[in-house]
Amino acid sequence: MTLAKPHQGKIPATVITGFLGAGKTTMIRNLLQNADGKRIALIINEFGDLGVDGDVLKGCGAEACSEEDIIELTNGCICCTVADDFIPTMTKLLERENRPDHIVIETSGLALPQPLVAAFNWPDIRSEVTVDGVVTVVDSAAVAAGRFADDHDRVDALRVNDENLDHESPLEELFEDQLTAADLIVLNKTDLIDASGLQSVREEVASRISRKPTMIEARNGEVAAAILLGLGVGTEGEIANRKSHHEMEHEAGEEHDHDEFDSFVVELGPIAEPAVFIDQLKGIIAEHDVLRLKGFAEVPGKPMRLLIQAVGSRIDQYFDRAWTSGEMRGTRLVVIGLHDMNETAVRAAISALV
Numbered sequence: 001m002t003l004a005k006p007h008q009g010k011i012p013a014t015v016i017t018g019f020l021g022a023g024k025t026t027m028i029r030n031l032l033q034n035a036d037g038k039r040i041a042l043i044i045n046e047f048g049d050l051g052v053d054g055d056v057l058k059g060c061g062a063e064a065c066s067e068e069d070i071i072e073l074t075n076g077c078i079c080c081t082v083a084d085d086f087i088p089t090m091t092k093l094l095e096r097e098n099r100p101d102h103i104v105i106e107t108s109g110l111a112l113p114q115p116l117v118a119a120f121n122w123p124d125i126r127s128e129v130t131v132d133g134v135v136t137v138v139d140s141a142a143v144a145a146g147r148f149a150d151d152h153d154r155v156d157a158l159r160v161n162d163e164n165l166d167h168e169s170p171l172e173e174l175f176e177d178q179l180t181a182a183d184l185i186v187l188n189k190t191d192l193i194d195a196s197g198l199q200s201v202r203e204e205v206a207s208r209i210s211r212k213p214t215m216i217e218a219r220n221g222e223v224a225a226a227i228l229l230g231l232g233v234g235t236e237g238e239i240a241n242r243k244s245h246h247e248m249e250h251e252a253g254e255e256h257d258h259d260e261f262d263s264f265v266v267e268l269g270p271i272a273e274p275a276v277f278i279d280q281l282k283g284i285i286a287e288h289d290v291l292r293l294k295g296f297a298e299v300p301g302k303p304m305r306l307l308i309q310a311v312g313s314r315i316d317q318y319f320d321r322a323w324t325s326g327e328m329r330g331t332r333l334v335v336i337g338l339h340d341m342n343e344t345a346v347r348a349a350i351s352a353l354v
């Protein structure tokens with residue numbers, strides 16, 4: 001007698017999480033371009049108002065995922081809008097005649113994966129979909145630089161202004177919460193550190209979780225589709241044992257929110273000298289400890305728009321596609337930082353560059 005597998009017939013869903021700029025969108029883009037014939041539906045959740053990730057992925061031209069299979073959830077972090085946004089989106093997706101082979105969900109870099117994974121236990125979802133696995137992408141260079149460990153001074157400073165701030169460093173906590181949820185950890189950006197740095201990153205990551213999920217290394221999120229989409233875990237059944245700091249605090253009567261982080265959009269005119277602009281932007285990011293900055297710029301005389309991606313003060317830029325005829329040209333950048341970031345000063349400094 002063969003026993004039916006518990007997940008048989010259900011659509012597998014992979015949850016991709018990881019801190020701001022770790023390389024989630026890059027990994028998904030690579031996945032869509034190498035999806036081994038699978039039809040993938042993509043749900044993208046982003047912190048910040050510009051929808052840059054969705055735009056990057058829609059532009060990647062992969063057959064595995066047509067534009068109508070890319071659904072953007074922009075109404076805040078997915079972990080806080082599960083009932084209002086995520087469940088109705090999933091229900092609609094499941095009602096489609098032409099169902100996907102696999103669902104991939106990119107959480108915002110600030111989201112806690114736990115409430116999202118727990119939502120797969122809702123009866124209407126559970127009967128149709130299972131969580132194949134949670135993949136946590138790690139920016140190895142940021143870990144090696146102490147991004148998630150050494151901001152205790154900053155937290156102490158924040159605490160002086162906000163006596164309700166009872167957590168350890170918000171970055172450190174979030175980093176641990178995203179690792180705690182993982183079935184697979186991808187140590188990304190290995191091109192930016194050497195072998196001994198990478199070994200320290202492995203040790204640091206391992207020290208922050210009690211379970212031992214598989215860790216693999218990657219550059220530019222290049223991980224085979226068979227690995228990413230073949231974990232077969234059924235994580236919804238295990239997530240109750242992978243509690244986040246926030247869930248533990250919630251059980252103690254505290255609410256969860258994202259007040260520790262802030263984002264805003266800066267709109268500018270054309271950028272005449274991109275190289276000079278980027279160079280000066282680096283200085284502003286470092287001075288104000290901006291965590292993430294991304295968006296598109298208009299360069300006079302160029303038919304293409306310039307994609308600008310900053311993670312800390314490391315900035316990538318390239319012309320990603322031509323402006324379309326109906327599109328409003330201009331420069332729009334989303335800026336994300338901790339809630340004590342001085343928005344007025346950052347806005348003024350960036351605006352003064354043009």
Ligand SMILES: Nc1nc2c(ncn2[C@@H]2O[C@H](COP(=O)(O)OP(=O)(O)OP(=O)(O)O)[C@@H](O)[C@H]2O)c(=O)[nH]1
Nearest residue numbers: 019020021022023024025026109189219220309316
């Ligand atoms: N050097 C290097 N850069 C990388 C690698 N992976 C991604 N990047 C760059 O890092 C930046 C952020 O990558 P994304 O894929 O947008 O990161 P993300 O996790 O989706 O970011 P958020 O959605 O904002 O949280 C981009 O400029 C990427 O090109 C890598 O392995 N090495």
